[in-house]
Amino acid sequence: MNLQSLFRDFNPSKFIVHCSLFTFITLFCLRLDNYIDWPYWAIFAPLWIWKGIAAxxxxxxxxxWCRYPHYRLEGDSYTQFxxxxxxxxxxxxxxxxxxxxCDKLTSNRNLWVLVFIPLIFGSVASVGACVWAVKHDRSFELELFLAVNALLFVSLPLKLDGFVNWSWEVVIVPMWIVVCLSLVSVLYNIIFCGIMMRTPEISLQQKKAALNSAIGNACTVLPLLCFQVIIADKLDNELKFPxxxxxxxxxxxxxxxxxxxFSAKGGNKWWFGIRKSFSQFLLSTMPFLQEYGNISYHTDNGGQSIPLDSTNVHLSEYEKHDKKSKKGLKNDSMKPVVPIISIDLPD
Incomplete structure (x- = not known):
């Protein structure tokens, strides 16, 4: 494992979001299967932790931002904020x-249509957020997810409240459309990766990036397609699986x-006001990690620790010393060998 690239490319925001979703879905499934009898407020705890960290x-x-106005002049601080x-x-x-x-699942006192109103409003607002992100060259994964599933957030509560009598395969048609478009993207990535692998002019690093992208997209989209097929059959009472x-x-x-x-890179530098990448903040807070990550850093005039892409300073000094010693040995081996002559002096 290359710890240097691990520190540099790690995206803590995505890690927190995906870990929270993984834990919540696992607990929710165990609750539906009656393996655990926890209240829904405890089942939703991973999501509360996620939103609490974000807030x-x-x-x-x-x-x-308000206390230090001079930080606003650093690069694209306004856009990131x-x-x-x-x-x-x-x-x-x-x-x-x-x-x-959570209140609906606990007390069952509201309609699902009322519960989904915030998501419908968020989907409409996400369209404008996506336009703003494209204009300012920002990533917009959460905004895109809410925007493309707007129709699903309308059909799903209607089905749950019994206002429509459609089958679940029809209800999740918006999800079918999104997954089909994602399959086209996966196919494109696979073809592009094959072309990159057979092109000798492409560097090894670019080939590895294309291969990792193709494998990552395939391992994400194909399980989602399987899930949609299985969940539709399960909700239509055609499967008896837990x-x-x-x-x-x-x-x-x-x-x-x-x-x-761990290789997503990016991220907004204004979360928690750190104003730097996560690797720089981590190394400046805990400098002993440079020993384990084999990353060297120096302190500039502003007092900020900046990681370097080179190897450790001690390692480079050791290599220089090793080269000097080898050079000295080589020079010594080229000198003529003179036998030692012992001269006995009289008493």
Missing amino acids: LGASIGAIV KAMLISLSLHLILLMFELLA FIVVFSPLLVAIFTLIILS
Whole structure:
């Protein structure tokens, strides 16, 4: 394992989100199968932790933004701060939906149509957020997920409340459309990877990146397709499998996303007001990690620790010393060997 690239490319935001979803889905399936009898407020705890971290990170970032105005002049700070606020608003919308859904599952006193109103509103707002992200060259995964599933958030509560009598395969038609488009993307990545592998002018690093992208997309989209087929048959009472088995393809896809978060890069630098990449912040906070990650860093005039892409300084000094010693040995071997002459002196 290359710990240097692990520190540099790790995306903590995606790691937290995917781990929270993985834990929540596992607990929810065990609750539906009656393996555990926990209240739904405890089942939703991983999602509360996710939203709590997001709210805390945005609050600290806003405090740093207001308290230190000169930080606003650093690069694209305005764009990143606005992106953080947009992400926080979507997280709050998701939190409102989760609270209503948890209350519905616990007390059953509201209609599902009312529960899904925050998601419908969030889907409409996500369209504008996606346009803003494209205009400012920002990533928009959460915004895109909410925007493309707007029709699903309308048909799903209608089916749950009994207003429509459609089969579940018809209800999740918006998901079929999204997954089919994702399959086209997977096919494109596989073909592109094959072309890259057979082109000698392409560097080895680019070939590895194309291969990892193709494998990651395939291991994410194909399990999602299997999950949609199985969950539709399960809800239509055509399968008798437990929910933990039905949701296992979805868990495989989320686990793949957890692994991919270690090479996802990116991330907003204004979460928690750190104003730097996660690797730089981690090394400046805990410098002893440079020994394990084999990463050297130096302190500039501003007092910020900047990791270097080179190997450890001690290792480079050792290599220089080793070269000098080898050079000295080589020079000594080329000198003529003179026998030692012992001269006996008289007493």
